[in-house]
Amino acid sequence: MATVHFGPTNETLHNIDSAAFLGALLKDGRLCFVGPDGTIVWDQQHVNQWLADIHRSLSDIYWLIAHHHTLWAWNRRSPIPVGQQCCGRRHLFLVNEIMAIISNYHKGHQITGLYKQILRLMPNELGYILAILLRVVRPI
Amino acid sequence: MLLKDLKIDIDVFFSHVGHTLQNLRVHFREKVLLGIPTDFKLPTVDTQNEKTYGHSAFWSHQRNSP
Numbered sequence: 001m002a003t004v005h006f007g008p009t010n011e012t013l014h015n016i017d018s019a020a021f022l023g024a025l026l027k028d029g030r031l032c033f034v035g036p037d038g039t040i041v042w043d044q045q046h047v048n049q050w051l052a053d054i055h056r057s058l059s060d061i062y063w064l065i066a067h068h069h070t071l072w073a074w075n076r077r078s079p080i081p082v083g084q085q086c087c088g089r090r091h092l093f094l095v096n097e098i099m100a101i102i103s104n105y106h107k108g109h110q111i112t113g114l115y116k117q118i119l120r121l122m123p124n125e126l127g128y129i130l131a132i133l134l135r136v137v138r139p140i
Numbered sequence: 141m142l143l144k145d146l147k148i149d150i151d152v153f154f155s156h157v158g159h160t161l162q163n164l165r166v167h168f169r170e171k172v173l174l175g176i177p178t179d180f181k182l183p184t185v186d187t188q189n190e191k192t193y194g195h196s197a198f199w200s201h202q203r204n205s206p
Contacts, residue, residue, distance in 0.1 A: 017178065017180045020178070021173075021176065021178060024176045025174070025176070028174060028176060030174060031174070050171075050172070050174075053167065053171035053172050054172055056167065056171075057164060057167060057168050057171075057172050060160055060163070060164040060167070061164065063160065064157065064160055064161055064164065067157055094182060094183060097182050099182075125161070125165075126161075127182075128182065129164065129165075129168055131180070131182055132168075132173075132178060132180055133168075133172070135180065136178055136180050137172055137173070
């Protein structure tokens, strides 16, 4: 899962949330710090552990969403493309500040010629954690 | 296929879900955010770029907004 082009260093998209978190990480110093030449120096060992911790969080989020009766059918079909894609439509949306997944339902398509859209709302807390993961943490 | 004598204890199942959510809260705050507070708020509008990704399913009434 990658949120390509949405990083804190991409000035055109003004991801101030991720930029603020990166600034806090630099100040914290456990994962990274500013080197003498002004570049960011990462502690690879800690970064690897951090990435593993991110992955575990994502796994838990998926499991909890699936057991909240929102994704049980979709999980059988394909992975969830939660990251921003370079091409193609998104699948994550905000509906009245609630995170939601919209997918196409293809059964009956050959007869009707229509794709149905399925809206699945996420539990608020999970949606919020996933949003932080995608918007704040993962772009770094 | 029948699963003979299959029993699911809903209380136990919900308990597992609750524990996983609690563990996720703690793990995310301490291991992913490293205890760093964020004031991130979910946006109130869909920021989908409709020129590149097509019409948004929501907030279409705001297309003409600045």
